[in-house]
């Protein structure tokens with residue numbers, strides 16, 4: 435029996451879409467993801483070097499929800515005076531950072547910390563330098579009502595503003611089956627952020643795809659130091675199957691504790707109140723590090739060379755300095771190799787850039 439092409443085509447297409455709902459909305463630009471189900475859980479297929487991302491059961495992804503989150507992420511109307519969006523401080527061309535030592539919100543106001551990358555933030559066990567938000571959903575509720583960042587008088591104020599925009603009313607109805615709420619604003623943004631995954635760097639191709647010439651000999655020497663003499667891997671971890679370059683833990687390196695700084699940021703201590711957490715910050719991932727200068731929670735190191743000098747000296751002395759910090763006695767060649775290795779963690783595939 436001969437089956438006519440016009441009968442088969444819709445079947446093939448719907449099969450394709452059910453495998454990859456992202457394809458159905460390829461026009462939105464947010465859809466470089468691949469959503470699939472495994473072991474009863476929804477996951478996003480990760481790029482080389484990263485683990486597939488498990489999606490929380492209470493915020494499953496759909497192409498429409500991702501597209502709504504993308505629109506919100508880039509929309510300056512989320513700020514009080516329509517001047518600042520999430521993307522202002524988390525620019526995807528800079529792997530989701532803003533290039534400043536600290537961030538600048540509405541009316542030119544400066545915050546106290548550097549913007550960490552939104553790209554790959556989905557892999558963090560907690561959000562913010564001090565881990566005060568447990569999920570991307572909780573994190574996304576922070577900036578709109580932060581007086582320095584987006585400056586909305588309240589969450590309700592933002593919700594009412596969005597309710598006055600016809601396109602949002604329709605889209606929230608379609609995605610969540612109801613009126614706009616702050617929880618659903620946060621859910622849509624978080625769903626979009628779970629598509630901002632970036633791997634497949636030269637390092638990943640070398641380590642996880644067996645491409646022996648993907649990184650230079652100098653970078654290879656740097657990798658040897660990273661896992662050996664320089665001990666970086668104890669906190670910026672990677673395994674045989676993937677590399678997050680973070681232990682998802684908090685450490686005091688003494689950043690901000692240089693002489694002259696009277697009131698250093700106490701970081702994790704502000705969340706836990708535990709003495710030993712004074713001055714501890716979350717280990718950031720080193721992915722796309724060539725794009726995310728300046729470095730550290732206060733942007734105090736302008737270049738990767740400065741970061742390596744900082745570690746070579748063993749950080750800044752203070753009562754809670756992490757036990758893993760000590761002078762490394764690296765030669766100039768070794769310092770250069772470490773920098774070269776870190777550059778190889780930078781990907782040319784960053785979603786949205």
Ligand code: HEC
Pocket residue numbers: 507512518519520521522523524536537538539540545547548549550551552555558560561562563564570573574577578582583584623
């Ligand atoms: C004015 C600049 C600014 C704006 C606007 C802004 N952020 Fe941030 N973002 C920051 C800074 C600074 C931090 C770190 C603050 C801290 O750790 O206390 C941060 C932290 C984060 C983190 C945590 C990443 C990690 O690894 O811990 C995520 C995710 C994030 N922002 C997403 C967003 C989203 C989504 C929006 C829009 C709703 C947004 N940001 C708006 C500056 C900004």
Ligand code: HEC
Pocket residue numbers: 660664665666667668669670684685686687688689714715716717718719720723726728729730731732738741742745756758759772
């Ligand atoms: C004891 C754990 C630990 C060790 C060991 C360690 N790091 Fe870090 N690293 C951190 C933490 C925590 C931060 C953030 C500190 C802060 O801002 O206060 C950080 C920040 C960085 C940053 C800045 C990242 C950014 O986004 O701003 C770079 C680059 C870096 N480390 C590279 C290295 C290198 C290279 C080594 C080895 C020489 C190393 N680290 C060893 C925990 C560690």
